[in-house]
Amino acid sequence: MIPxxxxxxxxxxxxxxxxxxxxxxxxxxxxxxxxxxVRFAMPRRPPARFFFxxxxxxxxxxxxxxxxxQNNFTYGPLPVFELHSGFWIxxxxxxxxxxxxxxxxxxxxxxxxxxxxxxxxxxxxxxALTPAEQHQWDDAVAYYVSNYAAKDLLFSTELxxxxxxxxxxxxxxxLSGRKRKFCDAGLxxxxxxxxxxxxxxYRAHLWPDHDRxxxxxxxxxxxxxxxxxxxxSERLADIYQTRWPREKIRVDVTGYANWTGAYTTADPLxxxxxxLDARNQGTEAxxxxxxxxSHGIAEPVQAAIIRECRQRDKAIPRDLWHALVxxxxxxxxxxxxxxxxxxxxxxxGPGPGGYTPYALRExxxxxxxxxxxxxxxxxxxPYLDGRASFDDAIARMVSSL
Ligand SMILES: [Zn+2]
Numbered sequence: 017m018i019p020x021x022x023x024x025x026x027x028x029x030x031x032x033x034x035x036x037x038x039x040x041x042x043x044x045x046x047x048x049x050x051x052x053x054v055r056f057a058m059p060r061r062p063p064a065r066f067f068f069x070x071x072x073x074x075x076x077x078x079x080x081x082x083x084x085x086q087n088n089f090t091y092g093p094l095p096v097f098e099l100h101s102g103f104w105i106x107x108x109x110x111x112x113x114x115x116x117x118x119x120x121x122x123x124x125x126x127x128x129x130x131x132x133x134x135x136x137x138x139x140x141x142x143x144a145l146t147p148a149e150q151h152q153w154d155d156a157v158a159y160y161v162s163n164y165a166a167k168d169l170l171f172s173t174e175l176x177x178x179x180x181x182x183x184x185x186x187x188x189x190x191l192s193g194r195k196r197k198f199c200d201a202g203l204x205x206x207x208x209x210x211x212x213x214x215x216x217x218y219r220a221h222l223w224p225d226h227d228r229x230x231x232x233x234x235x236x237x238x239x240x241x242x243x244x245x246x247x248x249s250e251r252l253a254d255i256y257q258t259r260w261p262r263e264k265i266r267v268d269v270t271g272y273a274n275w276t277g278a279y280t281t282a283d284p285l286x287x288x289x290x291x292l293d294a295r296n297q298g299t300e301a302x303x304x305x306x307x308x309x310s311h312g313i314a315e316p317v318q319a320a321i322i323r324e325c326r327q328r329d330k331a332i333p334r335d336l337w338h339a340l341v342x343x344x345x346x347x348x349x350x351x352x353x354x355x356x357x358x359x360x361x362x363x364x365g366p367g368p369g370g371y372t373p374y375a376l377r378e379x380x381x382x383x384x385x386x387x388x389x390x391x392x393x394x395x396x397x398p399y400l401d402g403r404a405s406f407d408d409a410i411a412r413m414v415s416s417l
Contacts, residue, residue: 088186089227091234096245097287097305098264099238101230102186105179106270107211107218109288110226112169113272115160149217156214159206169274169288176281178203179288183268226271226291233269233291237301244352248306251348255399257406258313261285265309280308295378299353303374307345314341320407324414333417339388340396342380346373347400391416 087103145153169175185191185201191208193200201208249260267287273279277293280286287308289296296304318337325332354370375381381389391413399409 087189089231089234091231091238094238094241094245094264096249096260096264097241097267097309099234099267099269100183100186101227101234101269101291102183103215103219103223103227104182104186104188104191104211105268105288106223106226106230107215108179108182109169109270109272110218110222111156111160111214112164112175114157115165118157118161119165145217145221149220152213153217156210156217159210163207170279170281178207179268179281180284180286183266183286222271229271229291230269233289233296233301236298237305240299240302240353241305244302248302248348248352249309252306252310252344253313255344255348256310256313257316260309261312265312267305267308278304278308280311282312285312295374299371300374300377302353303345303349306349307341307374310341310345316406317341317410320410321414324411325417328414330414330417333388335385336388336391336413336417339375339381339385340392342373342375343389343392343396344400346375347397349373 089101091099164172164175167175169179181201181203182191185199188196188199188201190196190199191201191203191211203211253260265285265287267289269289269291271290271292273288273290273293277295278287278289280288287305289301289304289308314337317340321337322332350371350373352371375385375389395404395409395412395416398404399406404412
């Protein structure tokens, strides 16, 4: 079985094996069984430790972000997903984002994509970097320019493994293991040095804002996941004629993700979502979560499309499968988000016209997928309505290509 790896708008394939094994109940840490396939000589993640629940969640908006900042915030209990705000994985994406920005600024081609929106902070909200801090930060960004900026967060195996490893070590305040041996993340020595040197600068100047934005995003989507998560996961799995992953899907919420605002990688199945990206806000966050999560279960659709194309000796449409996932998630969530009590209490929730799915709101169909959209409305919607079979719907779409 070959699940698809997704960013909103792109996908590719990787092999999947290990799954997550979360602990039940309220916890700020998760134990994962099964090995992450790694390129570096990476040790297993550090042993499980429990942290005191430091904050009343209702006080998130009133406690200064700096007072909350720590290495990791994992919210639970929730069904289906586990939502993290981790220090190292946020630092990594921020350095990657800045490296892409610097690369783009230096390039005559100004159309190259960066990894997300700029962080908007109040002028003079915090002191500027000291010359020493600026030097450390610039060195780290330069390292990312040289080693990672030309690589894609979604398609580079090296970057995928690095991201996963930094997520696994989110409870450590170092990556070298100098102070605590189990905090040796096994990264290349130079990268470890770069990240540890940039860490105090990031912690002092950007992490409080990123962590606060991440936690706010988590706390806004959590009631919807709690209320609707199980039903939506079962409905989507039924549609794709499979089962939703038994273990909760880890979601790393980060200030910056990739240029599409969210992406999903396999082996293990993990989602990264930007808390600052305008496309991921309000009740739309729930659709982004389930769109990304659907990449772990939608393989039967891709297989059926390929099978039908081969039977008809037709070229396999590269993005029909992905358009179908967008369409399906949007249509399944549309009635839920149009009537959810959680959504009704959200100031950013749906207006009187109800919920507009992501692909329509962001104009994805207008950017080359309009023919797919018509096919989905004509042949896939009847399947969603229970008026056609899965096989018939796929066969009719393919025969009409
Ligand atoms: Zn996708």
